[in-house]
Each structure stands twice: as structure tokens, then as C-alpha cells.
Amino acid sequence: MSNEKENQAKGAFDKVKGEVKDQFGKLTNDKKKQASGKVDKAKGAIKQKTGEAQEKMKNQDDE
Template identity: 50%
Template sequence: MSDGFKDKVKGAGDKVKGEAKEAFGKVTDNKKKQAEGKADKAKGAAKDKKGDVKDALNDSDEQR
């Protein structure tokens, strides 16, 4: 399993966790949980992009 793929899996987990926190915050009118959820989703998106970069670098190294 490539490092990029691992980052993408971790990113997806953070996005799901963020969605759940944000939804819980909305239902309970908890602004702090909503903010935590948004932060987790952003962290997940960043990890996903990191995985894309690692995959692109790995692909370019393999082509040489």
C-alpha cells in the first residue's frame, strides 16, 4: 500500500468524523462541536491532498 493511499484513507476517516461531529453539533446546537467538525473535515481534505501529492511524486519517480 502506497504512502499516498494511506494518507487518503486517513483523510477520509477525518472527513467522516468531521461530518458526524458537525451534524451532532447542529442537532444539539453546540457551536463548539460544529467548529470541531469543520476543522476535522479540513484536516481530512488536507491529508487527501497530501496523498495526491505523494502519489504524483511516486508516479513521476517510477517513470524515470
């Protein structure tokens, strides 16, 4: 798997993992778990955007 696709996949996974933590934290009224979930979602979004940018740069180089 290419690095850019790997970043996109890992980012998507982190976003899902973060959403689960966030919702679990809300359900159990655990503010730390909720905050951790929000951090994971943000990290995932960054990874995903990084992978997308890498892919765009690679496609521009191929042209």
C-alpha cells in the same frame, strides 16, 4: 499500505468523522462540536490532498 494511500484513507476518514461531528453539533446546537467537526473536515481534506500529491510524485518518479 503505502504512505500515500494511508494519507488518503486517513483523510477520508477524518472528513467523514468531521461531517458527523458537524451535523451532531447542528442538531444539538453545540457550536464547539460543530467547529470541531469543521476542523476535522479541513484536516481530512489536507491529508487526502497530501496523499494524492505524494502519489503523483511517486508515479512521475516511476516514469
